[in-house]
Amino acid sequence: MHEEHLRFEKTGKVALLTLNRPQVINVLTTAMLRALDRALDDIAADETIQSVVLRGAGARGFCAGADVKWLRQCVLDGQPELGDEFFAVEYALDLRLHTFPKPIVALMEGVTMGGGLGLAIGARHRVATPTTRLAMPEVHIGFFPDVGASWFLRQLPGAWGRYLALTGASIDGATARALGLATHYLDAPPVADLVDRLQAAPAAVALDALAQVPPPSIARDEWIETHFAHGSPAEILSSLETATDERSTQAAQSLRAASPFSVALTWELLCSSPPASLEAAFAREGELARQAIRHPDYAEGVRARLVDKDFNPRWAPPS
Template identity: 40%
Template sequence: MTDEVLFRREGVAGIVSLNRPKAIHALTLDMCRAMIGQLTEWADDDAVKVVLIEHAEGRGFCSGGDINLLRQSALNDGGEAGRQFFFEEYRLNHQLFTYDKPIVAFMDGITMGGGVGISQPAKYRVATENTRYAMPETGIGLFPDVGGGWYLSRLDGRVGQFLALTGARFDGAECLWAGLATHHLPAEALADAKSRIAAGHEIGGVLAALSTKAPEPKVAANAGAIRRHFAFDTLEQVLASLEADANENGSEWAAKELATLRTKSPQACKVSLRQLEDSLTLETFAQNMAMEYRIGSRVLVLPDFAEGVRAVIVDKDQSPKWHPAAPEGVTEEMLDAIFAPLAPEEDWKPL
């Protein structure tokens, strides 16, 4: 057991409390395994009627996965430890998605990457004025995994493609607008909400009673532009659409998003678009997670991941040298190899 995630019982609630404040509660392998074990135990405990997922302290819910472990694995062991982490993390994601008891996730503060993976499966997803929600993986040569293919591809108006490619950050109101959150509560009301739910009050009623009217979502003003420019399933078409709007119509928004996309890994962007497109053809979340495990196994050891983490997190020079450097250098054959099936004994399987 690890003290990086804490478990407790209050009334009818089993409470999962992430406890790595210095790392903004980023998930480790031990944390994933501990949560899997506790959730399995609570699933068979009739006294536990609901599971609450929160963070113990600090400024964020969960900033993602253990990026340093993944980079060290990519550099030193051919990705073996990284694949093990993905395998267990995705099992946790699937367990939450298929859990028989209601789950309430409190997305108060930074909710990114792995934090999305443990909050999106919840029936009730609570955003606050502090929420900063993003899938920023294309900036480090990865892709929106932990179920991102499933969730983002199913958002209306191509908002998922916009989030996946740009890594845009949504606040709580924008999460509610997009359907990524089910409720918007003031942060000061969270303790009361948890207490009432643990006391056995009906979850939806508690959250509705404590909800406040969210501010106008800023992203809504650009919904039409997102739908139009991100309607394409190829990166080149997205870039061309934004460029034309910026140059011919003087769109400042298009120019800003175009500049953002040009800082991202072309490989990661193309992987992400195919991932979202393919996910829509899948019938089950387990199939999606198996697909993402295959992608992750390959992308982890390609040059862009280690380089992206170096530039953004290690050296912080924000100047990654992507390989290939341009979208046209990422061929369909390269993508086919990333998405190809694994041998049956190597493939991901749920619990």
């Protein structure tokens, strides 16, 4: 089976799924998501397949998330319902990955952000490497951390979820492993070697045999708690601005640069009553995604960051 932007290869007991838009770091389209869902149908039905490897084509990364420039254009063209369809398909697929009966190994090499992290986080086994860069940068394009982030960011220790969501900061593979976003840390093993090992052993056994101790990370970080455990975004910003270290200055700049609409929405998602289940988290995020792409900050944020690249968004006044 071969589809333009998704490669599906079967080698013995292993299915290899490759997101295949390397020129744009494998950003996701509705067609890609549907193709991935069809591939999972075939894998589920094939009793000879014991495990799945999910990866991205090219050297730059696993997946940079949704094709947000296309989503913006849908809104500008008066067709936001195409965006609604994308999110419905994406969230249904992400939820399916969380509950898929066969073990999925997600190789989070390079850029793994937004919707890319949404795909990877649903895998039973999530492999970080020295090149891994994880982030949820949506507040800087007038959106919010979605793809189940209102569920999985709450699971992180301390105030890490708030920090990642409100600043859009990225973390490396060692930190991802320490926080539990990754289950294993490997020094970028050849995929062929990993597939060979998966032929001979269950995924957990094969990965445990390959896994390495990651470099020291900053997962247990008092700085996070000092500044991001406060009771509102305004208090967090004030705390950061009071500090004089470079890290606080950079975090304050990131928070100030975010859409006020996005910050308020993100805070509500992460700091209100937690969702009753992962399904409830996706349902709520689906409703908010439909609202968010229709808010003027979305088109403006994508314009400023990814279209004109002037990095000077004119955010709508907070209500």
